[in-house]
């Protein structure tokens with residue numbers, strides 16, 4: 001606990017107030033929004049008076065395991081007459097745009113869970129939308145209520161599944177005081193070891209939340225320190241693809257063929273598995289890290305146990321001699337944010353392509369900045385293992401990937417350049433730019449929006 005506090009993983013009281021304020025203000029805004037759209041829909045006056053909406057938090061914030069850099073995941077629950085395409089993405093967006101505290105609004109419309117993503121007083125917010133079959137939405141709306149549940153449309157049902165998953169986890173873990181620090185610790189480990197980023201084929205918050213919940217459920221009344229080694233021992237030897245299921249008293253009813261998943265993890269109280277982008281390479285990387293974690297934590301209860309070792313940042317320069325350099329650039333910071341978001345949502349294609357050609361690729365999620373280039377940019381370095389027999393036509397890969405990126409988009413926001421480089425270039429990159437952090441977004445001027453404490457300076461990556 002002391003180690004985690006020293007590393008800045010537990011948010012300060014000030015941070016907590018900031019987040020609570022964000023949620024309070026969002027609730028106020030959606031309340032006004034509900035009345036405004038009731039008016040725009042020309043509903044009777046009594047309906048306008050009664051119309052209301054609310055936001056419900058979930059994700060790491062809802063589980064009480066967020067750190068200073070976690071986003072706030074907040075589901076906007078609106079009345080039945082408020083449409084997603086018009087009222088949410090147009091009317092609410094323009095209301096949010098008018099708020100001086102809100103910036104960098106980005107709409108993700110074509111995802112399974114459509115949402116708006118923005119910064120509120122510097123805090124990242126993910127805001128999906130669900131509507132219920134009512135005019136007024138109670139502020140403590142219960143998404144488990146069978147009446148509400150049964151009348152939801154498909155998108156609203158999917159969008160609210162995160163809230164239900166969270167509530168189930170909170171209900172099923174025997175002791176939150178054990179669960180929360182353990183999950184914080186495991187998330188920190190995953191970030192430091194380069195295996196935390198769902199889009200890049202690694203774990204996302206939900207996967208780790210369930211793995212840790214399963215450990216807590218199987219070992220009630222065990223203190224967190226011992227659970228750390230039990231966690232690694234369990235998953236280092238887990239017989240994948242046997243699914244990991246949080247026991248909830250019901251019978252699992254999933255019919256999805258398990259071969260589709262490398263590491264199936266069932267969503268709590270749902271027949272579905274968590275969506276996952278894990279590939280052959282990232283499956284291998286994750287398993288190696290579980291084994292490493294197991295070797296490190298066998299003696300976790302000894303008084304001289306070295307926590308630093310477990311959380312040591314993964315050294316890409318030590319493990320790989322060659323890297324795929326992916327440089328994304330745009331004419332301004334705002335466009336770069338959109339461009340990076342868009343490319344990342346399709347990055348799996350590139351990863352699979354490289355795996356087909358080379359058999360392995362380590363998609364390091366850390367974002368760097370190329371300070372030798374004047375345009376705002378974000379750079380990734382993916383670890384490669386290239387044999388002499390391997391011939392890579394990087395121009396062809398770039399061309400194919402571009403086609404993939406451009407499909408479904410009318411205009412191109414930015415530029416993408418791929419090249420194969422030596423590890424020394426990664427070292428230069430770090431020397432010429434400020435410390436860069438995993439899964440953050442640069443502002444294009446050499447300033448960063450992520451937390452240095454959390455991921456450590458990128459020069460440390462090169463140790």
Ligand SMILES: Nc1ncnc2c1ncn2[C@@H]1O[C@H](COP(=O)(O)OP(=O)(O)OP(=O)(O)O)[C@@H](O)[C@H]1O
Pocket residue numbers: 058059060061066067070071073126161162163165166198204205206209267273274275276
């Ligand atoms: N792949 C997924 N499959 C199912 N649900 C998901 C998936 N990714 C996200 N979710 C839902 O959205 C919520 C928020 O996801 P998010 O990626 O913000 O992770 P998080 O647990 O909040 O961690 P972080 O601290 O990194 O934000 C999750 O708790 C989960 O309910």
Ligand SMILES: [Mg+2]
Pocket residue numbers: 059060061070071072073205
């Ligand atoms: Mg989150």
Ligand SMILES: [Mg+2]
Pocket residue numbers: 059071072073126
């Ligand atoms: Mg989120």
